[in-house]
Structures are given as structure tokens and as C-alpha cells.
Amino acid sequence: MEKIKYTLTMLLVAVFIASCGGKHNDPMVNPTASLLIFPDKDAACIVGGNVSATQSTVSFKWQSAATADSYDITIKDLISGNTITKSSSGLQLDIALALNTPYSWFVTSKVKNNSSTAKSDTWRFYNSGPGVSSYAPFPAEVISPAMEQKIDAVSGNVTLSWSGKDIDNDIVDYDVYLGTSSTPVLLKANVTDSNVAVAVTSKKTYYWKIITRDSKGNKSDSGVFQFSVN
Numbered sequence: 001m002e003k004i005k006y007t008l009t010m011l012l013v014a015v016f017i018a019s020c021g022g023k024h025n026d027p028m029v030n031p032t033a034s035l036l037i038f039p040d041k042d043a044a045c046i047v048g049g050n051v052s053a054t055q056s057t058v059s060f061k062w063q064s065a066a067t068a069d070s071y072d073i074t075i076k077d078l079i080s081g082n083t084i085t086k087s088s089s090g091l092q093l094d095i096a097l098a099l100n101t102p103y104s105w106f107v108t109s110k111v112k113n114n115s116s117t118a119k120s121d122t123w124r125f126y127n128s129g130p131g132v133s134s135y136a137p138f139p140a141e142v143i144s145p146a147m148e149q150k151i152d153a154v155s156g157n158v159t160l161s162w163s164g165k166d167i168d169n170d171i172v173d174y175d176v177y178l179g180t181s182s183t184p185v186l187l188k189a190n191v192t193d194s195n196v197a198v199a200v201t202s203k204k205t206y207y208w209k210i211i212t213r214d215s216k217g218n219k220s221d222s223g224v225f226q227f228s229v230n
Helices: 002-021
Strands: 036-038 043-045 054-062 070-077 083-088 092-098 101-111 113-120 123-127 143-144 149-151 157-163 171-180 184-189 195-199 205-214 219-221 226-230
Touching: 036 101, 036 171, 054 070, 070 205, 092 101, 157 171, 157 205, 171 195, 184 195
Parallel strands: 043 123, 149 226
Antiparallel strands: 036 054, 054 092, 070 083, 070 101, 101 113, 101 123, 143 157, 157 195, 171 184, 171 205, 205 219, 205 226
8 A cells, every 4th residue: 555655656746847847838929020221211212233224123121120030021112002022031131123113111020930920110212213303202191081991970071181292392282082983083183281171971982092293293193092981
């Protein structure tokens, strides 16, 4: 009997040691967002090696995110709307892009064996080409209503708000398009503010866009935004 008790005791001790001293899985570490460095925000990128008459190589740079071991860089052509994504384990990536074209970009931090990610801020820049003396405005960015937002109209009115930027800082006005089809029509031309109040109807979905114009006659198209009225 004593032998059986001794054996049971030793088994319990072994289980205790295994449970306390055994290897534990490390806690899951989520990535943090990186800080962008270059190309500069809302600026002309004039540093890059030309790969053809229509393209140059842009060196994208960002700061290390303490917990990340790889990054995805996403670049959007603000004219065509086309997006490309490249992966890197470093903090710089050279990518050939079209000249005389505005772009936006952001970096996504990733950690191996973790599906969680962290997204940096989104910056815009203009990939400048030779002989450019003025730049078209960046496409206007929506402020309110947010894309696909459902809203309550106050007295049947909604204020459309947007943000316009231009490297030359010479925006003169905007044309506002609005409608209930995905191809909105001109509502107001030559608007000098970056907001406008419009009449809307309940239970309808609206589409709108902004054409930005500068003092040199250059224009940019925001693309179509959308919101619904409750």
C-alpha cells in the first residue's frame, strides 16, 4: 500500500512539474502602425530614376514598426483608380510609376502567424516629370457625408463637405455634381467654398462628385461618392 501511495505521489509531482515548468505559448503580438517618410505628403516627388519616357522609379520609405516583421505597401493611381500592392521585409521599396500622375500610398504592418494588421496614415504625392511647370489639383477627398453613410436629413437638407489640395496652392473653385444615379449631373458650378448645402429626399441614395479647378485651368475628378438618406 505504501508503495502504491509513493507511486501516485511521484506521478502527481511529475504532472505538477510538467504543468508549471513546461513550455508555454508566447502571447500573440499584434503589429503597430508604421510612420511614412518618403515621398512627402501632398508634395511633388522629383527624385527618381527614369526607366522610360513615361515612368520613373520612386523610392518609398517608412519607419520600422516595433512589432512588425513585414510590410505591404499599397499605391493608388488617383486618376485611373488602379491600385497595386507590394510586399517587403525592409523599410524601402523602389517601384516604377507613371510620370505626371498623382498617387496615394500607405503601409500595412504585419506579423508572422498573426492575421491582425496595422495601417499607416495615407499620404498623397505627385510623381513629377520633366518640363512640368504646374500641377493639377489632387482629387478632392470626401469629409461629409462619409462614403456609403446613412444619414438623417435636417429639414430636407444635407451639407456636402470635401477637402481640396494643390501642390501649387492655386485652387480657384469646384464644380459639384449630385444625383440619384451613379453618374451624377452638375448641380453647382464655380463653388469657391469646400462645402455646399443640397436638398435631398428620404429613402433615396445619392451620388456626388467634385471637379477641382486651379488658376492654370488644370482639373481633377474626385470620383463618385455615395450616401443614403433615412
